[in-house]
Amino acid sequence: MSLTTYWLEHAWLGTHVEPGVALEVTGDGRIGGLRTGVDAPPPGAEILRGLTLPGLANAHSHAFHRALRGTVQIGSGTFWTWRELMYEIAQNLTPDSYFTLARAVYxxxxxAGITNVGEFHYVHHAPGGTPYADPNAMGEALIEAAAAAGIRITLLDTAYLSSGFGEAPNTHQQRFSDGTADAWAERVSSLKPRGHALIGAAVHSVRAVPADQLATVARWAEERRTALHVHLSEQTAENDACRAAHGRTPTQLLADHGVLGPRTTGVHNTHLTDADIALLGGTGTGTCMCPTTERDLADGIGPATRLQRAGSPLSLGSDSHAVIDLLEEARAMELNERLRSRTRGHWTANALLTAATGDGHAALGLADAGRLEEGALADFTTVALDSVRTAGPLPRLGAETAVFAATAADVRHTVVGGRHVVRDGHHTLVEDVPSALAESIAALRS
Structure with missing residues (x-):
C-alpha cells in the first residue's frame, strides 16, 4: 500500500525531463509507481517544485578531511605536503569525535542532494595502533553518523598496511594498519550490513598494501560480492616507485593480483598508460573521478573520456571535501576535459547526471538506486529552477541547467527511502548544520 505520493513539477527520467510526474512511495521505501502527464498535484501529495533527480551518489569520501577546508588552501605545496596536515587531524580523532564530525559532514x-556516500575508511585504531575495545569502533561511528544524518553509506573498510613499498607504517599511519591483510580481513568480517549501510572493501593504494597481500583483500570482496575500491595512480611519484619496486605500473600490479574487475573502482586513475586504460576498460573496472580534489591538490586531469570509451564506468566523488557539490564534480569533469582538449561537448548533461546517480550507486554496490522508476529505492533530490543561478532556461533543459549552472545551494529537497531528510533547504534531522560543522571541527583543533 502506498504511504506517500510526491508530485514532481519536473523530473529527470534518465534521458529527458518530464513535466508533471506523480511518484508513489511504498511502505518499504521504494518507488511503487510513476505516472507522467499529471498536470496538477494529486490531493494530499507532497509537492516538489523544481527539477527532481535520483539521489546523488558520492562515491568517494574521507569524512575527516572536511576539517581541512580553508586551511590547506593557504600557501603553496603538493599532495605530499597536504598529506602532513591531514595526518595531524587524523591523530585527533576518537570514535565520539568522529561520529560528531561525520554526522555534520553527512x-x-x-x-547537497547526496543520498548515498562511499566512505573510504582507514582510521581504524587509536593513535599508536592500539585497537579499541571494539576493533571497529571508528567504522561503527561512521555508520551511525550516516543514519543520524539520514543518508545511506557504503563503508569501504580500507587495508592500509605500509608507508611505501617495503616500508613499515610511519608514526601517523600506525593507527591505520592492522599489520597484515589477514588481520584486516578478520576485523572487517565482524562489521555487518544493515538497512542504510553496506560493507565494502578498499585497498588504500599499491604503496600501502604489499603486493603479496593484495589478493587477500580482493578475495574477501569477491567472496562477499561487495564493492572494492582503490586509490590508483593519483600521483606520478606512486607510479615511479611502483615501477622501481615491481617493474610494472600500479594498474598492471593490481591486475596481476586479481584486484581489477566489474565490482572494483579505481579512484582518480589520473596518470595512466595506454595499456593501463585498456586493462581497466577490458576488465570493466570503474573509475571514480574527484575533479574538485584533483584540481585542489594539483594532481592533474585524468583520461576520463578514454577510460569510458575503453569500458570503464564513471562515477564521481568529493574526496577531500574542498567542496561538497556533486553537480560541481559533474560540471568540472566536462570543463576540465574542455581545457585539456580545447574542444567542447565530451559528455551530455544526461551522461554526467548518470555518473552522479545510477553509475555512482552501482559503484557502491547499490544497483537498485539512482533511477526514478518503479521498484527502485525512493531516493531523490530536487534542484530549484528559479534561483539566481538557474532562472531563465526552459524547464525541458533542466538537465543542462542542473549540470552547468546549479550548485549544491540550489538543492531544495532530499528524500531517502521515501523520507524527507531535507525540506525546503533545511535538514530535518540536524537542526543547525553549519554550527554542527564548526563545533566538531573546532574540537579537533583544540
Missing amino acids: AEMAL
Missing part, C-alpha cells in the same frame, strides 16, 4: 551532503 548532513552537509544531504543538503
Whole structure:
C-alpha cells in the first residue's frame, strides 16, 4: 500500500525531463509507481517544485578531511605536503569525535542532494595502533553518523598496511594498519550490513598494501560480492616507485593480483598508460573521478573520456571535501576535459547526471538506486529552477541547467527511502548544520 505520493513539477527520467510526474512511495521505501502527464498535484501529495533527480551518489569520501577546508588552501605545496596536515587531524580523532564530525559532514551532503556516500575508511585504531575495545569502533561511528544524518553509506573498510613499498607504517599511519591483510580481513568480517549501510572493501593504494597481500583483500570482496575500491595512480611519484619496486605500473600490479574487475573502482586513475586504460576498460573496472580534489591538490586531469570509451564506468566523488557539490564534480569533469582538449561537448548533461546517480550507486554496490522508476529505492533530490543561478532556461533543459549552472545551494529537497531528510533547504534531522560543522571541527583543533 502506498504511504506517500510526491508530485514532481519536473523530473529527470534518465534521458529527458518530464513535466508533471506523480511518484508513489511504498511502505518499504521504494518507488511503487510513476505516472507522467499529471498536470496538477494529486490531493494530499507532497509537492516538489523544481527539477527532481535520483539521489546523488558520492562515491568517494574521507569524512575527516572536511576539517581541512580553508586551511590547506593557504600557501603553496603538493599532495605530499597536504598529506602532513591531514595526518595531524587524523591523530585527533576518537570514535565520539568522529561520529560528531561525520554526522555534520553527512548532513552537509544531504543538503547537497547526496543520498548515498562511499566512505573510504582507514582510521581504524587509536593513535599508536592500539585497537579499541571494539576493533571497529571508528567504522561503527561512521555508520551511525550516516543514519543520524539520514543518508545511506557504503563503508569501504580500507587495508592500509605500509608507508611505501617495503616500508613499515610511519608514526601517523600506525593507527591505520592492522599489520597484515589477514588481520584486516578478520576485523572487517565482524562489521555487518544493515538497512542504510553496506560493507565494502578498499585497498588504500599499491604503496600501502604489499603486493603479496593484495589478493587477500580482493578475495574477501569477491567472496562477499561487495564493492572494492582503490586509490590508483593519483600521483606520478606512486607510479615511479611502483615501477622501481615491481617493474610494472600500479594498474598492471593490481591486475596481476586479481584486484581489477566489474565490482572494483579505481579512484582518480589520473596518470595512466595506454595499456593501463585498456586493462581497466577490458576488465570493466570503474573509475571514480574527484575533479574538485584533483584540481585542489594539483594532481592533474585524468583520461576520463578514454577510460569510458575503453569500458570503464564513471562515477564521481568529493574526496577531500574542498567542496561538497556533486553537480560541481559533474560540471568540472566536462570543463576540465574542455581545457585539456580545447574542444567542447565530451559528455551530455544526461551522461554526467548518470555518473552522479545510477553509475555512482552501482559503484557502491547499490544497483537498485539512482533511477526514478518503479521498484527502485525512493531516493531523490530536487534542484530549484528559479534561483539566481538557474532562472531563465526552459524547464525541458533542466538537465543542462542542473549540470552547468546549479550548485549544491540550489538543492531544495532530499528524500531517502521515501523520507524527507531535507525540506525546503533545511535538514530535518540536524537542526543547525553549519554550527554542527564548526563545533566538531573546532574540537579537533583544540
